[in-house]
Amino acid sequence: MLTGEWGQTPDDGNRQSRPLGSDPVSRRGFLGAIGGVVLASAAFDVPRFLVRAALAAGGQPAAKSGERVLVVVQLQGGNDGLNTVVPFAMDDYYRRRPSIAIARADVRKLDDVVGLHPEMSGMESLFKDGRLAIVQGVGYPDPDRSHFRSTEIWESADLAGGASRSGWLGRCLCDRSGHGESLLPGVALGGREMPQALVADRPRPTRNDAAGDESASSAVAVESLDEFRVRGEGLSPEKAALERKLLADLAGEPRIDTEGSLEFVRQSLSSTFAAAERLHDAVSRYSSPVNYPDFDLARKLRQVAQVHLAGFGTRIFFVTLGGFDTHASQRQTQALLLRELSQSLAAFVADLRHHGALDQVLVMTFSEFGRRVEENGSAGTDHGTAAPLFIAGGGVKGGLVGAHPRLDDLVDGDVKFAVDFRRVYATAIESWLGVPSASVLGAPFDPLPIV
Amino acid sequence: MIDGDAKKLLEPFEPSAEDPWDRAKAAHLLRRGGFGGTALEIDAALKAGPEGAVHALAEGDECDAYRDTLALGDVIVASNDLESLQAWWLLRCVRAGRPLREKIALFWHGHFATSLAKVERARLMLRQNRLFLERGLGPFEELLQAVSRDPAMLVWLDSNDNRRGKPNENYARELMELFSLGLGNYAEGDVKEAARAFTGWHVQGGEFFFDADKHDAGSKTVFGKSGAWDGGDVVAMCARRPECAAFLARKLFEFFVHPEPDPALVAALGESLRARGLRIGDWLASLLQSRAFYSRRARRAVIKSPVDFAVGLVRVSGATVDGKAMARAVASMGQSLFAPPTVKGWDGGRHWISAAALLARVNFAAAVSRSPKLDAFGDGSVDALLAAFVDGPIPAPVRDRLAAHVAPLHDPDTRMRTLIRTIASLPESHLC
Structure with missing residues (x-):
């Protein structure tokens, strides 16, 4: 009869109290079966990210440890770059946009050629402060004008369009060069659906991996921070607190089985309960003299600040502002959106500065494409190609990067791109986060000298 | 392990006086070959014996509620809405009388991972889903030929x-x-x-x-x-090619039996699948009756997928849930059906476990405990509920702490609901 680990189980109750390999047959079966891998990995069974969580639970705020954070703001729908960073000195701009061009007098001038949309006073201040870089004419070769495909290109950083649906930020999180583990390495705020940018591309786990802690590299997508908690719905606050304590105690109680899946899950649960409580406490303790404006994006960025300041070691945040697909009546729609972007970002920066954390944070925007130079018949613009992109933060060398694309030298009615978007990514990945970018981007790209 | 041992592990489990066919084994089979069993279902499996119980998982009686749900597919796809599609499949899993068919469809969905995000037409996703459901237990070559001509896959x-x-x-x-x-x-x-x-x-x-x-x-x-x-x-x-049998057998074993088969066993698995002409259902039936399947090592060795966790909880508790809310919860746990993250499908195993995913599981358990309708569990005691929801032993201090927490709750209904959500939040509840 077979005995050992693969043997039958006559008495469940005895299983856990019986040490592994306690009889010769079982020992042979065990070693033969797993080739020492499990034995070797038992020591690492405690997921590495829990070490970090324990640190966080012990009250070591990462915000003080100088770790760098990347905040990506997606402008969904294809933001019209020409009415965002306005080339007021180019006559072609006014000729091609008779009804929607921003009047010269209204432009917030940055130099002799371009200026910001009148609603962008907050970002104008950041620019004057030297904390905002504007990269002009960002795009990629052979551009696609479909929302889906172009978003896929920007989020995957893969122009070939393979079947791999991983994203540049997800791949970046898989590389842990020089970074500690985190319970929340990447956070998308504002929706349950994971943006493709944060999808990791891991090889199918080998046995070694399976015994490791790959979950540490996975990002989470949450509607809001309230989701990151045992909610206790339908219970009084007192009863909910009692139950949270109960669950933490039940997960904290040691099991006889101290290796394998049960222990992995138990420790993960135990640290999750602790981390959720800590996050909740930190968020409720958070206070700031900065008043965020009443915008959705502002609320998301405020939560980003809260998580960052709570010290969870989150390296990448992703938030989305939608509605930029301005085919008709563009003026009002885009003005509101740019106001939301500019005021929210300015409040976020002010908040971080107040907490002494601005130097740790880099914010960048992106949109799947810019829009046509020529306005359409509905006082709007159709899908185009290259557009400017914003990068803000304490560590940013502010200013205009590159020249505004010429409007008298178009391809199919669109501006030519000057800077490959993957150079901006290389800047964020390598110059800012310190992760080698060639493997993440599939090829080497020169970072821009702005951080 | 020597080869002889590996082959023996694939022989049928023979109940004996010291190692009988008991409720624990029947429940283990229902969890792995399906989504967990109620007391009545475990009784039926116990009576049917190991062979009959496996047969019932694939060929048992189908109820009207399931047939009605299945028939809704064509209506559901008209909306082209991901959440509706997900809710529809989850409710099928909750109601299935032949749960092995849904389970193997889930396996193939992860294997031939295709996403609505790119396919964009729910009708094509439905068609692929039907393929997995109807032919998932048939000969692999036929399935692979069909998948190679499947419109969703082609897109x-x-x-x-x-x-x-x-x-x-x-x-x-x-x-x-x-x-x-x-x-x-x-x-x-x-x-x-x-x-x-x-x-x-x-x-x-x-x-x-x-x-x-x-x-x-x-x-x-x-x-x-x-x-x-x-x-x-x-x-x-x-x-x-022989590598195909070995590749598939290993993946199926990891899904249904144990995440870490050793090389000798993988070789034996491949040979046995090949010997059965890659007829998935036939081979799976023998695997689910094998000594390896009922071995001590296989028990509680698999980390439940979000679908396993959520569907199992709903089935065993007898709760009524809103399908879309359930779909949102399962997506929050990290498994967005019809929208796998990459062409490799879900990594599974320990990758299911992240802080956000665990909190989503705990919060879903709380939602289930608020269901208007729930089954009764024996005398409603801590032990009765533990036996219904968890495989294997629970340390005495855990049991006692639970008992102490519910002791002041005099209303039996409140007590039961509290126990359901707290037991479902135990580490043991994420394993099967």
């Missing part, structure tokens, strides 16, 4: 870009790497040549369409054999 892997003189290798590569052989069991040249064989395998108006003009009818050399192969020939060649 997913860019088949329309695959033309004579301008081959797109996407499908040919995934066919070998992910669907049949696994990395290292084919050469780059095989992928290149196979891609030519699939040229002209297009999708038009949501249907498979062979475009002879775009097909490269020339000679190709795949796995050292030359001929004017077309896609069907290449699929057959892949399915008939």
